[in-house]
Amino acid sequence: MNKVYDLIIIGAGPAGITAGIYASRQKMNTLFVTKDFGGQIGKKAVDIENYPGFKKITGSDLIKKLEEHLESQEALVERDEVVDVEKEGDKFLVKTANKKKFESYTVIVASGADPRPLEVPGEKEFIGRGISYCAVCDGPLFRDKTVAVIGGGNEGFEDAIFMTNYARKIYILEYGSKIKADETNQELVKKLGKTEIITNAKLERIEGDKFVDSIIYKDLKTKKDKELKVDGVFVAIGSQPATAFVKGLVLFNKRDEIIVKYETCQTKTEGLYAVGDCNTGRFKQVVTAAGEGAKAALAAYGYLQEIK
């Protein structure tokens, strides 16, 4: 069997990297097990304007800075995908896709969550060129534009509420015949104006030249295709946290997010923490993820002192 690490961090976005920086500074013997560095922001095509200290920075540049910061510390990195985490006594056993096994006394899950994709033609082509998975992040880029929000749940309505600050006109497209968002959100969207709600709308494709120009949806009542001219599309059909590998040790909410105590980000299992987009936290921001990474690393350090 391998050596027993003090801490294994699964995933290396802002939350995981910050946990690594803190853990290393406290001389915790730390191993990252991660497919890649950067998480969601590494793939972001638009600039980040709300990570404090950087007025405007691309996602990839910010990740580069975080990675350099981490490299100045002493954490090890194993490039692999975690497929299972178990606990035996006071040790965690982390198994990977490449059939490796690692042991540790604490684990921080920072595996993020990917927005559920639309899976329609045009989606991949226009990511970062009109298609966004985060209204809070990208909303300000659509000042005085027309946008469509795909998804009539709370997420979609909240996107639309947020976008009334910027957009000239907003469409919400909902596949079902009924809106699922809370009454409060529905009332608010109505009160704020600007937003037109279209139910029974099945998105067919996204069209454009360099940027998004329009979306085509099928009206499920009339079975006819309709076109909407839009400059932007916000995807709000939920997310898919990559957390199945830890299912035996944590509780999930109905969105498969890991339930934690927010002060420390501890899960229901002692020594096991979940930070950033994979937990139930309401606000999925780079700086909130980083803050949680620091909290979990310091909490893991405290726990380690107790058990060792």
Add this chain to the structure above:
Amino acid sequence: MNKVYDLIIIGAGPAGITAGIYASRQKMNTLFVTKDFGGQIGKKAVDIENYPGFKKITGSDLIKKLEEHLESQEALVERDEVVDVEKEGDKFLVKTANKKKFESYTVIVASGADPRPLEVPGEKEFIGRGISYCAVCDGPLFRDKTVAVIGGGNEGFEDAIFMTNYARKIYILEYGSKIKADETNQELVKKLGKTEIITNAKLERIEGDKFVDSIIYKDLKTKKDKELKVDGVFVAIGSQPATAFVKGLVLFNKRDEIIVKYETCQTKTEGLYAVGDCNTGRFKQVVTAAGEGAKAALAAYGYLQEIK
């Protein structure tokens, strides 16, 4: 009466500034009421090595970057000290030392906490030159050195536990005849070795040339002065959150920290949030403060949409 702001932020350290960046980006009409910019880290004499994205940066440089980031947004700043906050209906009334009054729908308290000073000769002279108020921040600078921790409560014992990673030898000085730290902490300090506990020790003064060389304390049993050669002094006699002005609207723990729900940092009063060092959060770090600022601003924004 003045106009009614969407948000008033009290204090402008990392937590308050981040809240301001987030609030401005959401077009909240925001006013800072603060004596100064920077909070505790603005005064820090040692480099910060654990704010993700900056490998090593002075406190004042980091604050400058945060301030510039905030200035690129649209928040107003009133340089004044808040002396009272009241709530009337759904509006907050914020009163200042200069007898001004401001109204808002939401308030974020980010007024920080100052470590309680020792108030002995030599303290002010050697701040940043051997005297530290934060072991987690400055501990790594004392690798293989001898340090004294002043204060035999949990804070002091936790500082000593942390310092066993770095220091060669640690003294804990406690004024009383009994140690107040938890049994767990006491056991752990014993187990880790390196630390000598001195009770009945009244610190008299700190001496040195360019840096701290020694401390002089009175043995309260023998009434004799004793000298200890040390390279560093960690002050761990509690902190004084500057939160009295909000006492009618929040609950405090016994350290006068404001009790919040950690997911949003909301206090017991709707629309009123407390972030960073002034709340009960266990880990007082720049990045955790910043993360909380973002959470509270987004929560305040949500609340504002509901009531407006």
